[in-house]
Structures are given as C-alpha cells and as structure tokens.
Amino acid sequence: QIMLNSTERLFAAEASSSVCRQLYEKRxxxxxxxxxxxxxxxxxxxxxxxxxAKADFSRPVGIPLAALNWLVCPDCRESLVLESDQIRSGQIISGALTCPHCGRVLPVE
Known part of the structure; x- marks a missing residue:
C-alpha cells in the first residue's frame, strides 16, 4: 500500500507538471x-x-476648386458661391463661401 501510494503521487506530480507545462507554453x-x-x-x-518629418507643411492647403460642385449650405442645402481672396494651384486658400438663398457665410481660412 505504501508503494501504491507513492506511485499514485508520482503520477499525480507528472500529470500536474504536464498541465503546468502546457499552460506555460500556451501563455x-x-x-x-x-x-x-x-x-x-x-x-x-x-x-x-x-x-x-518629411512632409512639406510650408505650402498652404485649401479647398480644391473641383470640390465646389459638391459643397452645399449646411442650413438650406443650396449651392454656395465662392468669394475668394486667394486661390493657388487650384486650391482656395482663403475667402468665403456664401449661400445666396439664406445668406450663410462660411469662411475659408
């Protein structure tokens, strides 16, 4: 009986070691x-x-002129009219977009 008890403990220790190893490997x-x-x-x-770091931020970035066809007044959904102070390389750098219907003015800066 003593021999059987120590053998059972040995198997239990080996099984426990195997389970721990599997858990460690999984982790x-x-x-x-x-x-x-x-x-x-x-x-x-x-x-x-x-x-x-390589980007050139010295150039001003504006709204592309081609985008004007897609922009509408946020209040009444009518087309906007451009009143531009500065256009460079096809970009609106500064000015305003005005709604002729409701009078809303949207600055471009």
Missing part, C-alpha cells in the same frame, strides 16, 4: 503573438513619424 505563445502585434504597431508608427 508563452500568447505573449509572442502580442509582441509581434506590438512590433507591427511600432513599425507603423515609426513610418508615420518619418513621413510626418
């Missing part, structure tokens, strides 16, 4: 997956930072 795989995901996120952010 390690999860952590490795998370590390890969974080590395991809880091690479993406580093690329974005490089692009931002």
């Amino acid at each position: 390690l795989a999860e952590i490795n997956g998370e590390l890969r995901r974080l590395e991809q996120a880091r690479s993406f952010l580093e690329e974005r930072l490089e692009l931002e």
